[in-house]
Structure formats: structure tokens, C-alpha cells
Amino acid sequence: MTEPVAKGGVDVIVSALANLPAGPGVYRMLDAAGNALYVGKARSLKKRVVAYMQQARLPERLRRMVGETFALEVVTTHTEAEALLLEANLIKRLKPRYNILLRDDKSYPWLLITADGTFPQLTKHRGAQTRKGGYWGPFASAWSVNQTIQALQRVFLLRTCADTVFANRSRPCLLHQIKRCSAPCVGRISASEYAVTVDQARAFLSGKAGTVQRDLAAEMETASAALEFERAAAIRDRIRGLTHIQGSDVINPESIADADVIAVFQAAGQSCVQVFFIRGGRNNGNRSFFPSQARGEGAAEVLAAFIAQFYDDKTPPPMILLNETVPEVDLLAEALALRAGRKVDLVVPQRGEKRDVVRHAETNAREAMERKLAESAGQEKLLSATGALFGLDQPPARIEIYDNSHITGTNAYGVMVVSGPDGFMKSAYRKFAIKGPLTPGDDFAMMREVLMRRFSRIMSENPDRTDGTWPDLVLIDGGAGQLSAAHAVFDELGIHDLPLVAIAKGPDRNAGREWFYQKDRPPFQLPARDPVLYYLQRLRDEAHRFAITTHRAGRTRKITTSELDEIDGVGAARKRALLNHFGSARGVKQAGLRDLEAVSGINKATARLIYAHFNPGTTIE
Secondary structure (H helix, E strand, O other), rough: OOOOOOOOOOOHHHHHHHOOOOOOOEEEEOOOOOOEEEEEEEEOHHHHHHHHOHHHHHHHHHHHHHOOEEEEEEEEOOOHHHHHHHHHHHHHHOOOOOOEEEEOOOOOEEEEEEOOOOOOOOEEEEEOOOEEEEEEEEOOOOHHHHHHHHHHHHOOOOOOOOHHHOOOOOOOOHHHOOOOOOOOOOOOOOHHHHHHHHHHHHHHHHHOHHHHHHHHHHHHHHHHHHOOOOHHHHHHHHHHHHHHOOOOOOOEEEEOOOOOEEEEEEEEEEEEEEEEEEEOOOOEEEEOOOOOOOOOOOOOHHHHHHHHHHHHOOOOOOOEOOOOOOOOOHHHHHHHHHHOOOOEEOOOOOOOOHHHHHHHHHHHHHHHHHHHHHHHHHHHHHHHHHHHHHOOOOOOOOOEEEEEEEEEEEEEEEEEEEEEEOOHHHHOOOEOOOOOOOOOOOOHHHHHHHHHHHHHHHHHHOOOOOOOOOOEEEEEOOOOOHHHHHHHHHHHHOOOOOOOOEEEOOOOOOOOEEEEEEOOOEOOOOOOOHHHHHHHHHHHHHHHHHHHHHHHHHHHHHHOOHHHHHHOOOOOHHHHHHHHHHHHHHHHOOOHHHHHOOOOOEEEEHHHHHHHHHOOOOOOO
């Protein structure tokens, strides 16, 4: 339901009140352009929204928000808990200007033990959990899950190689030599023995380390009694490895099985939230978060908003340990239980090991905040110096850096990297697959295409430059030619007030002797040890890194595809059958109709379709 009122502000609320339901739901305040200013939930929409009419009781931030409001939209829900879940979903998706926002665009890695073969694989996994097997996690980072995999290799000797490598080995790899794998690829362990170690690994990851250790001790004694001393020594080494990774302290708490530990710390008007993932009594790592738009909000309010958004796309564990009591804790627990399908406890421990773990997370939050404040102070100085260097009226809040990557014009990509007061803004990075047409290797044409696509789009989406997506400074990797090409694009689009600078490496592409090109200014260099030079080099190098990795990924995708992908009706299974039969896409292309019909899984109709694709105009009898 939308009630737009031309006057805006309180008039919108007054006009909407007559039609607002008294039940639970979510409301959205929109500006004149239709962008979300604020998203909130309420047990009673009418009672909650009417509070915005009492301007004298609102903080300055909310008074500004009401003044900018042009329309109000509401969505009703059955319960307040459902409203809380919907609110968190909309906040993450719409990113309203006046809400506390969680910046979390990362997918978390999991540990996977596959179950689709005789010898399951131990591996790291991201994304949808569609592969058959057992999943454990999440882990805070790839480093955390890699460390766990290495520890499990020492204890359980499970294979980590890809299925293609496993199927084609003729002798044990180095991991077997250093006692990290039992070499099932070449029959050094039977399927039944390997299955036992897989079961032990699953039990360990499920928190049954004590049972696993007792089983290994009994197995070692049996081997020793049978005078199989070499086997007994190998089991002894596994027990030692298990004991090492079982160490119980504040990092790996003994009394906590599955929980997330979340602590907030505030300083200088900013908030840092630290999250530790504990699964099966082991610490799976931690991450720091710095919610935006949180100035002026109390620690408890920031923590509540963070939790609701953090678990919007994740299943919460049975217990969440906090360092602050959040408002409406029962409602939040009810909403999380809806998402998890079971009870979720939100606990602020007062004593014991759980309290020690929370204090440890709080200490990490404080230290992360101190590091961020120190980095921000240095970043502000660099931005001020950069603005002064290029003649800006004020320090740039958003710098966009552009670069291209290709090999003699093939698999050409352009990229945009973004940096600001908080460092690199990776969620704002963009890739541009060069479409052309252009002469292979024409860097100027590539740069023109990327800038034309980027700025023609932003001009149509945000011509008033009000949402912070316009840059204050544009840097391009190149010299006078790239600068001229970029200015030609800006002139064509009617952009005449956007500072544009080209950075070219010096003689022999010597980093540290860069030349800077700017319109109506002679090319210049900076002193070799100038901090601003280092900063600009770092921006340019990040764009170059992103361009190279984007190009390589695109080239890999092209290599792994074939002309068979262009044929309707030929999916993955038929493609695999054709390649296995003929050895390559070229072999399929040269095959006759009868040869195609002889392939397992290829019927006569599909064979005719494939033959016609590679032999257009040929009459098929």
C-alpha cells in the first residue's frame, strides 16, 4: 500500500494513517525518487508510524529522514517475528540510508566430506550445498577451513585431491609420502578401512572427539598386541595429532558445542561487531564487521540490528552468546527459531567459560576498532593530500580506478575498482566484458567502451548524483592517449566537472617513476618516497590485479567450453558421452551421422541435430 503525498514529510504520515492496519508488518519510507530511506517493523503499524508525527521527540537523524519522506509503503505479516525477518531481508536488499546496515557480501566456506563415491573426498566448499555429502561450518575464512583440513589430514589421512586427479593416479602423491593421505587412489588402503576413517572424521567434526580417541587407543593396543608395531606407531601419531587439535581453552571452549559468539564495541561514534563461529567445540575462526549508519545508536541497538541481518541468509546455531542484552530479545529469539526450525537461545553469560569466551570476542572487537581508527586517520590524510594534488575542492569520498586486460585483443575485459575513506570498497567493483566491435588490442577503444557504459548508465540511474555512486575522482591506467579517450567520452556525455587523471609507468615500466596526466596541466611526477605516490600506486595496482584475475577467469571459462555447448538438446551428460567417444569437440565435428548415432546416449534425432549443426546446408537422408 503506497500513499504518496506531494508535500512530503509529516504530511505523508498523516495521509497514510487513515489506511494503516493495526496489525504487525513492515513499513518503508521512500524519497521522491522512490529510493528507500528507512525500513522498520512494528507489532502495530498504526501505533508505530504515528510516533514519527511527534517531531520534538525524534533525534535529529530521524527528523531529517521524515523531512525527506515522500511516500510510505507497508507490508502486513501474520506475526511480529515474521515482520522482523522481513525487515532484515529488506534492509540487506534495499540498503536504506537511515538504517543500521551490515556490510557482509561474502559467502562463508564450509568443510565437505563427499558421499558420491567409494573413497569420499575432504574438501572446502562455498555456495549452494547441492553436492551429496556432509557439511560442517560455517568457517570465518578460507584460512580457517584450510587449517582444519590440514589438521584432519594428519589424523584421518583422507584424500583431498579432485576426482579427476584421483581417478588418473598411478602412484602415491607427495601427501602420502608426508603421511597426510592413505593413498586410496592406488589401493594402499581398502574401501572398508577407508570408510572407518571417514566415519571417525565425521564423528570428530560432530563433536564426538572423545569417542574417536578411545577407538584409536583400542586399535593401537590391538595392533601392538599382534606385534604390528609399525601400524601401532602410525595410530599413535594419529592420536597425538588428535590430542593437539583438541586443546581446550578460551579459543576452543570445552563447555560449548555449537554456538556463535557475538560482541560489540563502540568508540569514536563507530561500532565494531566481532563474531566467533564455534562448531563441535572448535573455533572455526572469527570476523570483524563495521555496520554503517550506526552513529548515535547504542551498542544494544546496533547488536540487535546486526543479528537480524546477519542471519537473514544463514541458519543460526542453537546458542548465540552476546556481550550486551539486546532489546526485544524474546522476539529476536522467536524470529531466529523460525529461520532455524528449532529453538535458538540468546544468552549474555555472567560467569564461567562462556563469559571468558565472550570477553575474548569483546577484546578482539576493541582491538579491531583501534586498528580501524588508526588506519582511517592515515587514510584521511592520504585522501586530503590526493585532493590537494589534483586540485579538488575537498578530499575525495569515492575514487574509481579503471584498467583493461587482454591478450592481443582476445578475452578482453575492463574493470572498475573503488576506494574511499574506509579503503577498497570491493562490493562496488565492476567487470566489463568488452563487446566491441574494435580492432584487437585497441586499448583506447576498450577504455572508451568501459567509460561509456559506466557513465551513461549512472547518468540515467542517478542524474542528480545524490546516492553516493558518483565518483569524486577518476583514475585510469595509461598515459596521454588514454586520458584523451576518456575526455572524449565525458565530452560526448556532457560531463565536464569530473576530475580525471591518467597514471603511466615511467621508463621501462619502472614503478616509482610514474607520470601523472591531467587536462590543462603538464605531465608531472611525485618524489620517489612521497606517501601519496605509494597510495596512488596501490590504487593502480589493485585495478591491475582485478583486471588480470578477471581476464584469466574469462579465458578459463572459454577454454572449458566448447562448440557443443551451442547445440540445443546437448546437455552435460550428452556432451560428456560425445567427448569420451570422440576425444574432442573437433572429433565430434568431423564425425559422420552413423558415427554419432553409435554413441551411447545419443539417439537418431539428437545425432541429426548435431550433424546439422556442424554441416549446415547438408541434406540428411
